[in-house]
Every structure is written in structure tokens, then in C-alpha cells.
Amino acid sequence: MVNRKVLDPESSPEAAYGARVRRLREARAWSQEDLAAHTAYSSKHVSAVETARKPPTLPFSRALDLAFGTAGTADSFEREWRELRHGALLEGFPEYVEHEGRAVELRLFDTGIVPGLLQTSEYARCLADSKARRGAMTPDQADDLVAFLAERQATLVRHRPPTMLVVMDESCIRRQVGGPRTMGAQLDHLLEFAERPNTVLQIAPFEIGEQRALYLPTNLLTMPNMTVVAYAESQIRGYLERDSAAVFPLLTAYHQLQAEALPQSATVDMIREVRKGYP
Structure with missing residues (x-):
């Protein structure tokens, strides 16, 4: 794929979050535009989070949980966001x-x-x-x-x-x-x-x-x-x-x-x- 950025999940918690978004998206054969349509966010926003150029937010994490069916689970993006948020504590x-x-x-x-x-x-x-x-x-x-x-x-x-x-x-x-x-x-x-x-x-x-x-x-x-x-x-x-x-x-x-x-x-x-x- 042209201009596909290689992700390093070990480089930071944000990178691990973004890599997981890409992994679940691609497992469904969705493009970034497809995920954007499921979350009401732009494909540019999805790309920025996947590549750790933009930190995830609570509303975006909840939107991902609805799109991927992970809401309320131990592997929810909301839970990962909260753990990431506490990284400075x-x-x-x-x-x-x-x-x-x-x-x-x-x-x-x-x-x-x-x-x-x-x-x-x-x-x-x-x-x-x-x-x-x-x-x-x-x-x-x-x-x-x-x-x-x-x-x-x-x-x-x-x-x-x-x-x-x-x-x-x-x-x-x-x-x-x-x-x-x-x-x-x-x-x-x-x-x-x-x-x-x-x-x-x-x-x-x-x-x-x-x-x-x-x-x-x-x-x-x-x-x-x-x-x-x-x-x-x-x-x-x-x-x-x-x-x-x-x-x-x-x-x-x-x-x-x-x-x-x-x-x-x-x-x-x-x-x-x-x-x-x-x-």
C-alpha cells in the first residue's frame, strides 16, 4: 500500500492504541474512510490517531467501541484510553x-x-x-x-x-x-x-x-x-x-x-x- 506508515506499538502508549485501531479496522477490511463513517469522525482524524500524531480522546474511544463492538468489555478502547490517560500519574x-x-x-x-x-x-x-x-x-x-x-x-x-x-x-x-x-x-x-x-x-x-x-x-x-x-x-x-x-x-x-x-x-x-x- 502506498504511503503506508509502519507502526511501532512499543514506542509509546499512544502508538499502541493507534496500532490496535488499525489492526481491528483491517481485520474488518475497512478503509480509514469506512471507519470514519462508522464513528462520525473524519478519515484524517482516524489516520492521525492510528499514527499517534493525535492523541485519542474519550468521545473518540467510545465511538470506536460502538464501531468495533467492544463497549463495556475488558478490551474496550474507553478502558485503554483511561489507562493511557493515567500514564502521567x-x-x-x-x-x-x-x-x-x-x-x-x-x-x-x-x-x-x-x-x-x-x-x-x-x-x-x-x-x-x-x-x-x-x-x-x-x-x-x-x-x-x-x-x-x-x-x-x-x-x-x-x-x-x-x-x-x-x-x-x-x-x-x-x-x-x-x-x-x-x-x-x-x-x-x-x-x-x-x-x-x-x-x-x-x-x-x-x-x-x-x-x-x-x-x-x-x-x-x-x-x-x-x-x-x-x-x-x-x-x-x-x-x-x-x-x-x-x-x-x-x-x-x-x-x-x-x-x-x-x-x-x-x-x-x-x-x-x-x-x-x-x-
């Missing part, structure tokens, strides 16, 4: 998010940046775009990361929202992310978060020094059956821990951290003071 994090959406209580600790669930969209966008500029992810993955965070935040808006206990290192409010307006809006959002009836917000000030019981970002989730799972991250991977022998020491450390952190009223005062430095 740390190992273990997608599994954690599944638990996060069902938890009745969340205990969060972070240092350096505001925890994701408390970030404004502008603050989250600045962080994602920075990763894309450094080459840590593609621009499309940065877009997906911001959208994924919005989905996580939306799952916590329920008739009976979970209790959220958050301790942030003081660096989270001292380090400017984005421009002054972005940071000012983020601090306003933290003040609003502290006013909610189901939340407690505390800052671990620099002055507690070695009394800070946790040094890495740590999340503790209480599930509907009252079991507690923990999630912690290093620079390169995350890990979901269910074993109570490992979780309970983290829970103890979190309680110790809360005892040393500022109470919520003093936390709010500190955030308001920092807020004065932004427009």
Missing part, C-alpha cells in the same frame, strides 16, 4: 483515587504546595504547565491532569460530604505558585475551605522544627466500613497501604502532627496575613 495513585472517592473521612498532609483537593483550577494549571515545560509530561497530559483533579474534587461534593482534616506545612502558603493573582485567589480559596462545616485546616509552622512528625506527603482515608488506608509518595512513585500494621503508625504520626500544628483560628490568621501581600 505516579504508580499507585489511580488506585488511591478509587478509594478517595468513597472515603468518609480524609486526613491530608502536604509540604511545598497546596494539596490537590484544595487547589484552584488556576493554581493546578500553573503546576501542570510547569511540568510540561520541563518535559516531565506532554501538554496533553498536563490538560488531562488538570481535568482529572477537577473530577476528583467533584466526587467530594455529595449530599453527605466526607470530613476533611488537612495539615499543610507553612511552605504551602509561603511559596508563590503562578502570579500574584493566582496565589491570592488560592489563599482566598483556603480561607473559604476553612469555613466549611466538614473541614478542619491547620498549618504546621516552621517553628515546630523537628516536632513535625511527617516529612513526606501522606493521605489517610477512613472508608465506610471504618478501615483506614494510607497513601504516601516519593518523587517517583506512590503507594497505597492497607495493612493496619503499617497504617496505624502513620495515623499516630498524623495525630502528633495535628497536636503541634496551629489551631484552625490561628491558621486562618496566618493565611490572612500572607494574603495581604497579594492583590
Whole structure:
């Protein structure tokens, strides 16, 4: 076939996705124009996805599932798209998010940046775009990361929202992310978060020094059956821990951290003071 591009499924997840589209299309003796007619997308779009020049989207994946009869199966294109979409996430994090959406209580600790669930969209966008500029992810993955965070935040808006206990290192409010307006809006959002009836917000000030019981970002989730799972991250991977022998020491450390952190009223005062430095 003239101008037929050789595909290398091993080169990237997008290439593997495109190669599979071509394989199923050709197994049915369909041209790209035929598949385009079955999906309501252009043949140019089909070609771009097959050759990994354009990343697949959720609507396109669902259209492929209808065309190929793979909807709702373990081999669906929607499922492959979701796995591909999570490619920029740390190992273990997608599994954690599944638990996060069902938890009745969340205990969060972070240092350096505001925890994701408390970030404004502008603050989250600045962080994602920075990763894309450094080459840590593609621009499309940065877009997906911001959208994924919005989905996580939306799952916590329920008739009976979970209790959220958050301790942030003081660096989270001292380090400017984005421009002054972005940071000012983020601090306003933290003040609003502290006013909610189901939340407690505390800052671990620099002055507690070695009394800070946790040094890495740590999340503790209480599930509907009252079991507690923990999630912690290093620079390169995350890990979901269910074993109570490992979780309970983290829970103890979190309680110790809360005892040393500022109470919520003093936390709010500190955030308001920092807020004065932004427009």
C-alpha cells in the first residue's frame, strides 16, 4: 500500500492504541474512510490517531467501541484510553483515587504546595504547565491532569460530604505558585475551605522544627466500613497501604502532627496575613 506508515506499538502508549485501531479496522477490511463513517469522525482524524500524531480522546474511544463492538468489555478502547490517560500519574495513585472517592473521612498532609483537593483550577494549571515545560509530561497530559483533579474534587461534593482534616506545612502558603493573582485567589480559596462545616485546616509552622512528625506527603482515608488506608509518595512513585500494621503508625504520626500544628483560628490568621501581600 502506498504511503503506508509502519507502526511501532512499543514506542509509546499512544502508538499502541493507534496500532490496535488499525489492526481491528483491517481485520474488518475497512478503509480509514469506512471507519470514519462508522464513528462520525473524519478519515484524517482516524489516520492521525492510528499514527499517534493525535492523541485519542474519550468521545473518540467510545465511538470506536460502538464501531468495533467492544463497549463495556475488558478490551474496550474507553478502558485503554483511561489507562493511557493515567500514564502521567505516579504508580499507585489511580488506585488511591478509587478509594478517595468513597472515603468518609480524609486526613491530608502536604509540604511545598497546596494539596490537590484544595487547589484552584488556576493554581493546578500553573503546576501542570510547569511540568510540561520541563518535559516531565506532554501538554496533553498536563490538560488531562488538570481535568482529572477537577473530577476528583467533584466526587467530594455529595449530599453527605466526607470530613476533611488537612495539615499543610507553612511552605504551602509561603511559596508563590503562578502570579500574584493566582496565589491570592488560592489563599482566598483556603480561607473559604476553612469555613466549611466538614473541614478542619491547620498549618504546621516552621517553628515546630523537628516536632513535625511527617516529612513526606501522606493521605489517610477512613472508608465506610471504618478501615483506614494510607497513601504516601516519593518523587517517583506512590503507594497505597492497607495493612493496619503499617497504617496505624502513620495515623499516630498524623495525630502528633495535628497536636503541634496551629489551631484552625490561628491558621486562618496566618493565611490572612500572607494574603495581604497579594492583590
